[in-house]
Amino acid sequence: MNRTALGAIVIATLILGQLFGQSVALADSPRVCGPTDSIDKYRLLRQLSLDLRGTIPTVAEYEALHEQTDVSADVLEAMLSSDAYFTQVRGYHRSLIWAGLEDGMSIVTNRRRLASAGNRPYRIKQLRRRYRGRSDIECFNREQIEFDAEGRPIPMEVTVDSTCRRNECRREGYVRIAPYWAPDTSIKICAYDAQDYELDLNGNRCGVFNTNPGCGCGQDLRNCLPTGGTEAHSRVRDALAEESTRIFEATIRAGKSYFDAFTTRTTYVNGLLSHFYRYLSGEVALELANGRAYDHQIDNIPVLAFDDPAWVPVERNSVHSGVLTTPGFHLRFTSNRARTNRFYSAFRCEPFVSSEGLPAEMSATPNPNLRERPGCAACHQSLERAAAHWGRWRTDGEFGFFDEPSMDFSAQREDCQRCTGSECSSFCDSYFITANNSSHPDELSQWQGYPRARAWLSEGEAGAIETGPSGLVTAQTDRDTIATCTVRNLAQHLLNRELSEDELLVWVPSLTSQFAESGYNFQSLTRNLVTDERYRTIR
Amino acid sequence: MKRYGFFGMLVFTMGCGEPEKVPDNTPPLVEPSGFVDTSSQRRVRRLSAEQFHNSLQVATNQAWSKYERFAAALGRADFGETTSEGGDISVTFDKLVHDAARETCLAAVEADVQMADNVILRHVSLADRDLPKLSANLRYLFLRFLAVQIDADDDARFSPWLTLLQTKADGELSDNDMQMRWAAVCVGLVTHPDFLTY
Numbered sequence: 129m130n131r132t133a134l135g136a137i138v139i140a141t142l143i144l145g146q147l148f149g150q151s152v153a154l155a156d157s158p159r160v161c162g163p164t165d166s167i168d169k170y171r172l173l174r175q176l177s178l179d180l181r182g183t184i185p186t187v188a189e190y191e192a193l194h195e196q197t198d199v200s201a202d203v204l205e206a207m208l209s210s211d212a213y214f215t216q217v218r219g220y221h222r223s224l225i226w227a228g229l230e231d232g233m234s235i236v237t238n239r240r241r242l243a244s245a246g247n248r249p250y251r252i253k254q255l256r257r258r259y260r261g262r263s264d265i266e267c268f269n270r271e272q273i274e275f276d277a278e279g280r281p282i283p284m285e286v287t288v289d290s291t292c293r294r295n296e297c298r299r300e301g302y303v304r305i306a307p308y309w310a311p312d313t314s315i316k317i318c319a320y321d322a323q324d325y326e327l328d329l330n331g332n333r334c335g336v337f338n339t340n341p342g343c344g345c346g347q348d349l350r351n352c353l354p355t356g357g358t359e360a361h362s363r364v365r366d367a368l369a370e371e372s373t374r375i376f377e378a379t380i381r382a383g384k385s386y387f388d389a390f391t392t393r394t395t396y397v398n399g400l401l402s403h404f405y406r407y408l409s410g411e412v413a414l415e416l417a418n419g420r421a422y423d424h425q426i427d428n429i430p431v432l433a434f435d436d437p438a439w440v441p442v443e444r445n446s447v448h449s450g451v452l453t454t455p456g457f458h459l460r461f462t463s464n465r466a467r468t469n470r471f472y473s474a475f476r477c478e479p480f481v482s483s484e485g486l487p488a489e490m491s492a493t494p495n496p497n498l499r500e501r502p503g504c505a506a507c508h509q510s511l512e513r514a515a516a517h518w519g520r521w522r523t524d525g526e527f528g529f530f531d532e533p534s535m536d537f538s539a540q541r542e543d544c545q546r547c548t549g550s551e552c553s554s555f556c557d558s559y560f561i562t563a564n565n566s567s568h569p570d571e572l573s574q575w576q577g578y579p580r581a582r583a584w585l586s587e588g589e590a591g592a593i594e595t596g597p598s599g600l601v602t603a604q605t606d607r608d609t610i611a612t613c614t615v616r617n618l619a620q621h622l623l624n625r626e627l628s629e630d631e632l633l634v635w636v637p638s639l640t641s642q643f644a645e646s647g648y649n650f651q652s653l654t655r656n657l658v659t660d661e662r663y664r665t666i667r
Numbered sequence: 668m669k670r671y672g673f674f675g676m677l678v679f680t681m682g683c684g685e686p687e688k689v690p691d692n693t694p695p696l697v698e699p700s701g702f703v704d705t706s707s708q709r710r711v712r713r714l715s716a717e718q719f720h721n722s723l724q725v726a727t728n729q730a731w732s733k734y735e736r737f738a739a740a741l742g743r744a745d746f747g748e749t750t751s752e753g754g755d756i757s758v759t760f761d762k763l764v765h766d767a768a769r770e771t772c773l774a775a776v777e778a779d780v781q782m783a784d785n786v787i788l789r790h791v792s793l794a795d796r797d798l799p800k801l802s803a804n805l806r807y808l809f810l811r812f813l814a815v816q817i818d819a820d821d822d823a824r825f826s827p828w829l830t831l832l833q834t835k836a837d838g839e840l841s842d843n844d845m846q847m848r849w850a851a852v853c854v855g856l857v858t859h860p861d862f863l864t865y
Contacts, residue, residue: 174814183721187811228746624710665708
């Protein structure tokens with residue numbers, strides 16, 4: 129638009145405004161650096177675009193404002209329905225739920241991590257003893273050319289040595305495979321690690337948790353993942369972290385109640401997660417330790433190419449609770465208390481901060497019931513009850529559901545109840561009260577052999593274990609608290625400041641009522657906030 | 668001035684009741700005196716790393732090649748180890764913003780010259796030296812980068828930028844000089860507080 133045309137529009141607007149008795153804003157931006165009552169339409173458009181789309185407007189969008197007195201409702205609605213807005217929605221919720229997994233975190237068991245050094249073949253470091261008889265023996269950096277009738281590699285070298293497993297060490301060569309994460313390439317991988325058989329040497333099914341020497345990484349190496357720090361590993365890890373934000377996005381995009389994000393069975397997977405759920409997790413090996421993903425409770429995982437970027441909906445089983453039962457959330461927050469703390473901090477605005485402080489001295493045998501221990505009780509009274517909602521889910525860096533046959537919360541598990549020292553499996557020590565993880569006579573007498581998630585809960589409180597995390601958002605009082613916190617969080621985010629006491633007493637309840645009337649529609653809440661006068665004034 | 672006077676006269680003769688506007692070249696009020704109630708207002712914030720990266724692309728039509736490498740230093744949180752977005756205007760942020768501005772602005776002006784992208788040089792060519800064209804392009808760039816709409820050619824806010832575009836210690840400005848000057852204008856706008864905050 130040239131200068132003359134712009135001037136003509138300004139004049140025409142002034143004249144029309146005069147004729148129709150309207151107050152029309154001049155186009156010229158104000159010359160104010162200090163606090164201002166109201167930002168002009170161009171800066172408002174910029175502010176809206178940055179908050180709702182994550183970027184400044186185009187010059188064409190600015191120029192379209194020349195003929196407008198203000199940013200129109202249509203422009204706002206276009207922003208609120210744009211894909212860029214939903215990208216911001218994901219980012220906003222990512223910051224609430226801390227949806228990120230550390231670079232160093234491995235998302236598969238170390239018995240399924242492939243690594244190579246220099247030009248040497250890929251292999252699973254932790255399975256060297258199983259495959260070759262000793263943990264310091266690598267395969268040869270020569271191609272494997274001899275295989276038996278079943279196609280299993282014939283070792284190139286066999287040595288009898290008492291330091292080897294079953295007094296025998298063996299070394300094979302490598303084979304070339306086009307791996308699933310880079311199908312257009314060919315990598316060298318030790319022949320034992322590359323095996324692809326349906327059954328192991330004992331006739332059991334091969335899979336992600338079966339490390340029998342007769343099993344390898346499977347077809348296209350699908351049961352293994354390059355070690356942490358590699359691109360493939362980082363991409364799967366980031367997809368796991370992103371899954372929960374996709375649930376928030378889908379809930380908000382569909383105009384559903386915000387609470388659905390905490391209760392829905394639907395999740396979303398792309399090619400990376402489809403592969404992770406199908407081939408890098410599983411429901412077998414209940415008691416196997418140091419895995420990552422076990423029983424995910426998803427029956428029909430869509431078959432997507434590893435590189436498929438589209439996120440598609442998947443119905444999970446009824447035990448799931450929205451974002452609160454995603455592997456990304458569980459691997460990020462590895463204890464039920466940590467999961468509760470993040471949920472309470474982010475969605476109830478009630479972080480667990482002790483008001484009474486720790487006692488000056490801790491007793492030599494502190495009360496194992498944190499709900500009664502001085503200095504801990506104030507937080508743990510509610511923390512323990514809420515944490516019980518994740519009682520059927522794995523902890524300590526693992527993801528997976530314990531169904532009723534796997535874990536009985538009403539009885540002692542015999543092997544975990546009677547074991548001591550090295551007799552106790554890591555499964556018992558991780559998930560049950562045992563002689564190894566408790567020394568307090570009161571705890572051992574009452575709870576030894578019971579799941580840790582059950583300890584110190586009353587019968588009524590233990591009901592939360594079966595309800596699952598969705599039970600945290602079903603009571604109306606809980607919903608009111610979460611709705612108020614949602615309003616407060618978003619208001620503070622958009623205003624970039626803490627709300628005043630007056631605002632918390634009057635403005636937030638008013639907005640929360642509107643939020644409830646809209647059916648807890650997050651877009652509606654956003655619209656109400658960005659059209660509020662507070663949003664238009666800056667300092 | 669001539670056009671402004673014409674518009675002013677036209678408004679006056681139409682009897683719309685608006686007083687004739689006189690160009691106001693007084694500097695903006697930076698620190699208003701007296702009590703200002705800021706308790707119910709929005710607080711200015713710095714662009715996040717992602718907002719800066721996205722906005723730089725919209726403004727210059729060029730991507731900063733080193734963004735992923737320096738995103739964490741610009742304040743991008745990973746929510747694994749860093750759980751909040753950085754919002755400080757630190758020395759590091761300032762340094763990286765200047766790096767990003769130099770790379771993208773030089774590329775943007777070069778693209779305008781080589782491929783007529785018209786991103787930075789929309790109302791001028793490198794051969795133009797006359798004030799109306801320089802002002803018209805500055806007006807466009809102020810809007811594009813800063814969301815500031817300026818009507819008058821002689822608005823005081825243009826002065827330092829026009830000095831940059833018109834002054835040379837000795838001799839006349841060559842087209843190569845002008846290419847660098849327009850890139851410098853672009854860098855100045857990207858690193859301007861009004862671009863980096865909202």
